[in-house]
Amino acid sequence: xxxxxxxxxxxxxxxxxxxxxxxxxxxxxxxxxxxxxxxxxxxxxxxxxxxxxxxxxxxxxxxxxxxxxxxxxxxxxxxxxxxxxxxxxxxxxxxxxxxxxxxxxxxxxxxxx
Amino acid sequence: xxxxxxxxxxxxxxxxxxxxxxxxxxxxxxxxxxxxxxxxxxxxxxxxxxxxxxxxxxxxxxxxxxxxxxxxxxxxxxxxxxxxxxxxxxxxxxxxxxxxxxxxxxxxxxxxxx
Numbered sequence: 001x002x003x004x005x006x007x008x009x010x011x012x013x014x015x016x017x018x019x020x021x022x023x024x025x026x027x028x029x030x031x032x033x034x035x036x037x038x039x040x041x042x043x044x045x046x047x048x049x050x051x052x053x054x055x056x057x058x059x060x061x062x063x064x065x066x067x068x069x070x071x072x073x074x075x076x077x078x079x080x081x082x083x084x085x086x087x088x089x090x091x092x093x094x095x096x097x098x099x100x101x102x103x104x105x106x107x108x109x110x111x112x113x
Numbered sequence: 114x115x116x117x118x119x120x121x122x123x124x125x126x127x128x129x130x131x132x133x134x135x136x137x138x139x140x141x142x143x144x145x146x147x148x149x150x151x152x153x154x155x156x157x158x159x160x161x162x163x164x165x166x167x168x169x170x171x172x173x174x175x176x177x178x179x180x181x182x183x184x185x186x187x188x189x190x191x192x193x194x195x196x197x198x199x200x201x202x203x204x205x206x207x208x209x210x211x212x213x214x215x216x217x218x219x220x221x222x223x224x225x226x227x
Contacts, residue, residue: 004156033214042203042217043157056214090156092215101147102215104157 004105023091117218136204
């Protein structure tokens with residue numbers, strides 16, 4: 001059974017640029033959630049996708065957007081990058097219920113200069 | 114709104130001594146509660162989960178947690194710390210009344226001294 005994978009591992013962007021992060025969910029999971037973890041803080045919920053539709057969103061601006069594909073993999077897109085977007089971005093997959101256990105990938109470290 | 118408080122930002126114990134990491138939550142209904150561990154430069158790993166069954170929950174690596182509704186607490190314990198337990202620990206609340214997300218606490222960094 002393959003766990004949650006994310007790509008790339010690290011990337012560096014400059015302010016104003018756009019970035020796409022990718023996540024492959026664990027086998028059998030149809031729900032993907034994205035989190036932002038700033039240095040020294042707990043993860044903050046960005047949004048969740050269930051069967052290709054957005055199914056909940058945290059307190060993040062519209063320049064944070066996402067997609068989920070028929071194979072349940074997902075992308076997180078961030079436009080007009082700001083310095084404060086520098087963080088570890090975590091993807092988690094689950095079987096679909098609200099309180100189901102979420103299984104996390106290793107994360108993508110984004111640095112915005 | 115749901116929220117999580119982790120009362121200690123940093124806990125330091127000696128190897129072989131007990132571990133206590135404290136967590137209090139706020140939620141209107143019957144929440145699900147989790148503890149996750151994050152080792153440096155790694156993703157989050159599930160330690161244990163409470164979902165309204167037994168109030169004492171056993172997890173991996175000898176960790177356990179007790180759900181106390183009257184105190185709105187879900188403290189994590191381990192009888193004997195090991196060097197490999199040194200990591201960041203997050204308490205998480207999830208409540209179907211608040212939609213599809215996990216709310217994380219700020220984390221407790223556990224140091225284990227030889």
